[in-house]
Amino acid sequence: xxxxxxxxxxxxFQYENKTILEDINFMIxxxxxxxxxxxxGGGKTTLxxxxxxxxxxxxxSIELFQTPIRKFKEKNKIGFVSQKANSFNxxxxxxxxxxxxxGLTSSIGYFKFLNKTHHKQIEEAIAQVDMSPxxxxxxxxxxxxxxxxxxxxxALVNNPELLxxxxxxxxxxxxxxxxxxxxxxxxNKEHQITLLLVTHDTGTMTDYVTDLxxxxxxxxxxxxxxxxxxxxxxxxxxxxxxxxxxxxxxHS
Numbered sequence: 001x002x003x004x005x006x007x008x009x010x011x012x013f014q015y016e017n018k019t020i021l022e023d024i025n026f027m028i029x030x031x032x033x034x035x036x037x038x039x040x041g042g043g044k045t046t047l048x049x050x051x052x053x054x055x056x057x058x059x060x061s062i063e064l065f066q067t068p069i070r071k072f073k074e075k076n077k078i079g080f081v082s083q084k085a086n087s088f089n090x091x092x093x094x095x096x097x098x099x100x101x102x103g104l105t106s107s108i109g110y111f112k113f114l115n116k117t118h119h120k121q122i123e124e125a126i127a128q129v130d131m132s133p134x135x136x137x138x139x140x141x142x143x144x145x146x147x148x149x150x151x152x153x154x155a156l157v158n159n160p161e162l163l164x165x166x167x168x169x170x171x172x173x174x175x176x177x178x179x180x181x182x183x184x185x186x187x188n189k190e191h192q193i194t195l196l197l198v199t200h201d202t203g204t205m206t207d208y209v210t211d212l213x214x215x216x217x218x219x220x221x222x223x224x225x226x227x228x229x230x231x232x233x234x235x236x237x238x239x240x241x242x243x244x245x246x247x248x249x250x251h252s
Contacts, residue, residue: 002029002030002031002032003029003030003066004027004028004029004030004063004066005027005028005029005030005032005064005065005161005162005194006027006028006051006062006063006064006162006196007027007028007062007063007066008024008025008026008027008050008051008060008061008062009025009060009061009062010023010024010025010059010060010061011023011024011025011050011057011059011060011061011062012024012057012058012059012060013043013046013050013055013057013058014058019217020043020046020217021043021046021047021050021057021215021217021218022217022218023060023218023219024047024060024215024218024219025219026213026219026222028162028194028196028211029194029211030161030194031188031192031194032194032195032210032211033184033185033188033194033195033197033208033209033210033211034194034195034196034197034209034210034211034212034213035197035199035205035206035209035211035212035213035225036048036196036197036198036199036212036213036215037198037199037200037202037212037213037214037215038214038215038216038220039216042215042216042217043215043216043217044198044215045166045198047215048080048164048166048196048198050062051064051164051196052078052080052164053069053072064077064078065077065161076158076159076160077160077161077162078160078161078162078163078164079103079155079156079158079160079162079163079164080155080163080164080165080166081148081151081152081154081155081163081164081165081166081168082166083166083167083170092139092140093138093140094138094139095135095136095137095138095139096126096131096134096135096136096137096139096142096150096153097122097123097126097135097136099139099150099151099154100122100125100126100150100153100154100157101114101118101122101157102154103125103153103154103155103156103157103158104118104121104122104157104158121157121158121159122157123135125153125154125156125157126150126153128153128156128187128191129149129150129152129153129156129183129187130149130183131146131149131150131153134146134150143173143176144172144173145172145173145176145179145180148168148169148172148180149180149183152165152168156187156193160193161193161194162193162194162195162196163187163193163194163195163196164195164196164198165184165195165196165197165198166198167198167199167200168180168184168197168199169181169199169201177201177204178204181204181205181207181208182208184197184208185208197209202236206225206228206229207225209225210224210225211223211224211225212224212225212227212228214228
């Protein structure tokens with residue numbers, strides 16, 4: 001068993017008197033490509049906020065890199081691409097290079113000059129997401145899928161060990177979704193980045209992820225992609241709380 005990068009034990013969370021998460025137990029091992037799925041309102045966003053330290057559980061414990069979250073200080077080990085990145089203002093006057101450089105703010109501070117090492121980090125992050133030809137292009141001139149790659153590069157510029165992505169294929173046309181997942185697969189395998197992917201795309205992503213978690217207030221499934229693929233539509237509907245059918249996009 002590989003060492004856990006994220007570990008939750010008996011985590012409970014509620015807003016006022018409404019239970020959002022109940023007795024959550026799971027871990028993300030180093031090197032995993034984990035998919036997090038579940039219905040809207042099932043607690044996925046809340047879980048991500050707990051892992052990022054933006055919320056605190058009422059009960060239970062969370063560890064990051066085998067350190068209790070309250071003592072964890074190495075924030076640059078975790079990169080995050082939020083769902084809000086998909087609604088980026090296309091009129092924003094910044095190049096791909098400039099947008100990615102914004103990811104260094106937490107480590108070098110505001111209004112600081114970039115040195116050669118910083119520029120190398122920026123160019124390497126952009127290369128990791130196959131956007132080097134667009135280095136000096138305006139972010140507003142790119143497609144939705146290209147913009148999302150740039151936001152991932154911004155999260156990668158600090159060389160995180162864990163990358164969390166919230167619905168990254170929203171705004172990416174179906175023709176390019178498989179290419180997008182292939183890029184994430186490469187980041188996971190070639191660059192040894194552990195990935196946590198929040199998604200509703202239960203069809204395409206099962207070809208790429210190593211592990212799957214299905215969340216609907218409680219943890220209803222935690223296993224590998226093969227085990228998930230063998231679930232019947234009836235099982236999946238029970239997990240989601242409503243009728244559900246997996247669509248096989250048959251990308252081959």
